[in-house]
Amino acid sequence: MVINTLKIRNFGKIHDRTLELSEGINVLYGENESGKTTIHTFLKSMLFGMARLRGKGARTDTYSTYEPWENPADYGGTIWFTQEGCEYRLTRNFERSHPVFELVRLTDGAVFTDEEEIAALLGEVSEAVYDNTVSVGQLKSVTGKDLVRELQNYMASYQGTGDTSLDLGRAAQMLKMSRKGFQVQAERRKKELQKEQEKLDAGMDLLEKEMTDLQTKRGRIDEKGQSLRLGENGGDVLLRHIREARKTKAMSILLFGILALLAAAAGLLIGDIRVRIAAGVLAVLLLTVGVIRSRSLEKEIRKRQKLRERWLAKNRKLRYDRSVSDAAIDDKRRSMESLQSARAEIEDLLRKPFPEEKEVEALNLAMETIGNLSGDMNRQVGQRLKNRTSEILSGITGGKYHDVLLDEDLKMSVNTSDRVIPLEKLSRGTLEQIYFSLRMAAGELFCGQEPFPVILDDIFGMYDEERLAGVLRWLYKEQKQIIISTCSKREMDVLEKEQIPFRGLLL
Amino acid sequence: MKFIHLADVHLGASPDRGSAWNKRREEEIWETFRRVIAEIRENPVDLLFIAGDLFHRQPLQRELREVNALFSSIPETRVYLIAGNHDYMRKDSLYRTFRWAENVCFFKEEKVTAVKDPVCDVTVYGFSFHHQEIEREVLFGVVPQESEGLHILLAHGGDERHVPVNYRSLSAAGFDYVALGHIHRPNMPARDQIRFSGALEPLDRNDTGPHGYVEGQIIRGRLRTRFVPFARRSYLDLDLTLDEDTTQYSLEEELKEKIREQGPDNLYRVRLTGERSPELMLIPERLKSLGNITELTDESHPAYDLEALCRQYSGTLVGDYIRHFLAMEERTEVEEKALYYGLQALLETGHA
Structure with a gap:
């Protein structure tokens, strides 16, 4: 044009x-x-x-x-x-x-x-390209050090972005800062939830212990039950014993009564007075033995009744203890379930993606895309820009400096025929010449x-x-x-x- | 005849875990339920319907005792109760053995049964969940008995896995009122006839809007129902639209003002939209401390004219960057965000 x-x-x-x-x-x-x-x-x-x-x-x-x-x-x-x-x-x-x-x-x-x-x-000459290549302004820096940095930045920007007004380093820093912000937030929320989870875990541990205690107690109740022997229908067994004793007592009363009666009857039938006396004595004797026997049997019965009552009372207590204990265990078990489902709720929350993750993902994608595109640009422009800048520099200095060199960190130096001089060692005039060469080279490349x-x-x-x-x-x-x-x-x-x-x- | 219909109290639930108000909310759920009972004590009603999920999980013995004690404090009111999918009647559910106060009627069966109210001329129908999910249309074909008085059905469900309901046929079945639970937002499939009272207290940020119970009354021979807001707090959506004059300060002030207007106790889901000035480096997390904010989504973006910028910066990285995203047929949410994040970072950190 x-x-x-x-x-x-x-x-x-x-x-x-x-x-x-x-x-x-x-x-x-x-x-x-x-x-x-x-x-x-x-x-x-x-x-x-x-x-x-x-x-x-x-x-x-x-x-x-x-x-x-x-x-x-x-x-x-x-x-x-x-x-x-x-x-x-x-x-x-x-x-x-x-x-x-x-x-x-x-x-x-x-x-x-x-x-x-x-x-x-x-x-291909967009407004930005025009600003970067067609229109060449003077270097803004005054002092040598700033000048070197500015020139350095120009070179890096052309290579990585084609736009000297951009600052990839600061852009990346800004994106990283935003990402950090979201990560910190997500982390904080995660910690809160984990803290709650730990609280629930502690509660569950406590319940577990209480449950074990209760179960030990329950075991002791069962042991007590065993020590009562006779088993579940002990009451009936004892009742049978009592009934048997009563039967024995009735039988013995009947037996001695009949015997005494027989002795008395025999006495009456036989006339001899001695025999009569003997029969009378025998009858009285039999009656007495009968009475004594029935008394002792009666005592036995009462003993057995008392035994049964005691057994029944103990058994009642046992059954009551057992049901109280079972209810307590059941209650703990339900409480445990409730804590477990609360814990599951938190786990669920922790598993679901946090809203911040989307932002982090977007920021990562931005950084990655910038990196890739800048890499592409570098591959397309980098070497050619360096070569053409060298040519121009050589041209305007009459071959005094014939090569612009770039190390891995994009640090520039120039090659004279006998040595390599870093930018810092060059005079302002020479820096201006490198700047000019760079701008001219960029103009040719981007336009x-x-x-x-x-x-x-x-x-x-x-x-x-x-x-x-x-x-x-x-x-x-x-x-x-x-x-x-x-x-x-x-x-x-x-x-x-x-x-x-x-x-x-x-x- | 006057009744109150409520549902989904979810006693024992713990909303917004990890938030500053989580424990308070847990207590408030109980508190609001006690307030309903106190309200009934003050202004007695004949019937109280609780349409399932009174408890968030399997109730404990002491919880049932607590609730029963509350019920027995309103002896003039008959309480009709069913189990929902959260507090369903598992094999070992305490619902199966619990002895309720005399004024409480619990529907134990998983099919609809009827109970005649001992005082009012009302027949109440209901069923309880015995499983966490019921895909059967339990209410299909259920019709009221042919007797005098009102016929009121109490039920829980209404989605695919929890007793699907066809409201048209339910409406045609002939019940005078159907008191439904399960759907947490108050909702009225048929005017004055079929209602979801909604959760008594909202339980998560999706339960937006007012919450409370339904009050029903016979007025001039007709049953009238109305929703009574009763919850301690509401989840509300707040949309803030940014423009090029918005600053971090003005945005914070606007949010504070809106929260003040709509109640500082409420819980807010904030959404930022609009086009903000490209120079504004928004710090969304700062907004979160200005009230009870459950969620903050930033859908605003810097006011860039992408096409024009793409043209202006063509041939340089910014141009390539915009073109990279514009070339996509459809941008995902993440890609859209990435486009603006990267663009703002590139343009706003550059030298003028």
């Missing part, structure tokens, strides 16, 4: 101003505040529009910065440029309520009013087939005359459209001295 003419209608403090550019080197010369930056912004806005993008762009609101002081309804202008052999005219009015966009292909008069068309025409103009915004301030001559000679040899904007006359002087043709534009 070659920019032929800029016609500014109204833009910032500039109005009705036309700049004709040559295909080769152009020097835009003006004091500070003379409007060089305005012209750069105008060109960029013409190519990419001024839509206030959400995001980073929102911070610097270009629109209101360059809104014309007079006549704000007429905000914009026209540029003429050549692209892939066709001439185009692009007119814009940025005014928000009535924006105008018109792209005319002058070769055949085709008119395009869709802003997509210009993007298609620019191909695609069609060469794009290069805008060099006040970047030669720190160059001595020799370095400046070297750079300008190289630029001339490259046959590109160059716009050098400067507030010093040195560039023009050197160009004239080197007899390099250029067009000077005075602001």
Whole structure:
């Protein structure tokens, strides 16, 4: 692409101003505040529009910065440029309520009013690519150390992102911090649940112990039962014993009664007085023995009755103890079940994915994707960028430095013919030359087939005359459209001295 | 004739385990049940229906005694009780042997049986769960007896694995009222005729909205029912919509204000939506300490115009990153989140 003419209608403090550019080197010369930056912004806005993008762009609101002081309804202008052999005219009015966009292909008069068309025409040069390659600003750092770091970052950014405004390290740090936040939350919740689980476990241990105690007690009750012998129907057995004793008693009363009666009857039937007396004595004797016998039997019965009562009482107590004990064990068992199901509920909660896990997963995916894409870019760009930077550096230094080296941590150094010098050891002038080489190389790599103009915004301030001559000679040899904007006359002087043709534009 | 119908008290449940209010909620479930009984003591009703899951698990002896004591403190009210799927009548369930107070009627069978109320002209029908799940349509074909008075059916279930119910045929069966339990949100399949009272106290964050019991009364010969909010707290959904002016501070203030408005005792499920300023580094977990927040989902995202950004950054990592995600036919929730997380990290940490 070659920019032929800029016609500014109204833009910032500039109005009705036309700049004709040559295909080769152009020097835009003006004091500070003379409007060089305005012209750069105008060109960029013409190519990419001024839509206030959400995001980073929102911070610097270009629109209101360059809104014309007079006549704000007429905000914009026209540029003429050549692209892939066709001439185009692009007119814009940025005014928000009535924006105008018109792209005319002058070769055949085709008119395009869709802003997509210009993007298609620019191909691989997106706004970000333009910022990173076409428009080259000066290094911002002042001191040597910062300068080295800045240069280092430029190199790393081009390799990994193609965008020097990005900072992969800080982006990764931010994502990691967010991830940590979610992980801490999930961890905290997990701990709470585990604490509760432990409490339940302690409760279950206690219940277990109580249950064992109860079962021991229950065992003792059973032992007592065994010691009672006679088994479950001991009551009946004892009752039978009592009945038998009663029967024995009744039988003995009957027996002795009958015998006494027989003795008495025999006495009455036999007349002999002695026999009668003897029979009477025998009868009395029999009666007495009978009575004694029945008394002793009666005692036995009472003893057995008492025994039975005692046994029954003991048995009742045993049965009561047993049922109380069983109920207590049952109660513990149910309590245990209840704790178990509470524990299962917690286990379930612990098993289910925490909502934080989704966030962690998303953050991991973001990091991984950034890593992969950056790796891809590095593979595509890395080596070529390094090689081309080396070539350019060699070109502008007349072969003094012929190689830019990168170690594993992307730390740069340069190779002279006899030694390797780390960036820290180089003079500011040389660092500026490396920077220039890098930017030029990046421009070629990222802009695609069609060469794009290069805008060099006040970047030669720190160059001595020799370095400046070297750079300008190289630029001339490259046959590109160059716009050098400067507030010093040195560039023009050197160009004239080197007899390099250029067009000077005075602001 | 006046009755109260409640269900799913879940005595012994412990909602929101791991939260700061877990133990308090456990106690509140008992407390609210005691409050219902106290309310009945103050303003007696004739019948109290408890449509299952009075207990969260198999009841313990002391729990049954406690509940029975409460019932016997309202002797003028007859209590009709069934077992649900949580407190189902297992073989060794204490429900099988427990001796209830005289004013309590427990339906022990797993098929519908009828009991005539000794005072009111009401016949009550009911059944208890003997299993954790019943896939049989127990209520299918059940019709009221042909006798005078009101016929009220007490049942638990209503989903596929717990007594599926066809409400149309149940409505046509001819009961004057069907007091249902199991579904935790109050719900009315047929106006004034079939109702789920819902859980007395909400039990987890899905039980949003008001909770309480149903009160029924005959007014001018017609049975009228109404829902009475009675729960100590509600689970409420709070949606906060972010825009580009939202800051962490303004968001926290807005949430505080909404919680103040809707009751600081309630339990909130907060959802963030909308498009926030890309510069805002939202710290969602800070919101969690501003009230009883059970769950916080952040569906908001930075207000990026993806297409435009993709164009603007084409050829650089940001462009590749956006294109990588836009190229997906459909983004999962995680991918959608990843897109914005990564994009915000890349753009917001860069140099201007």
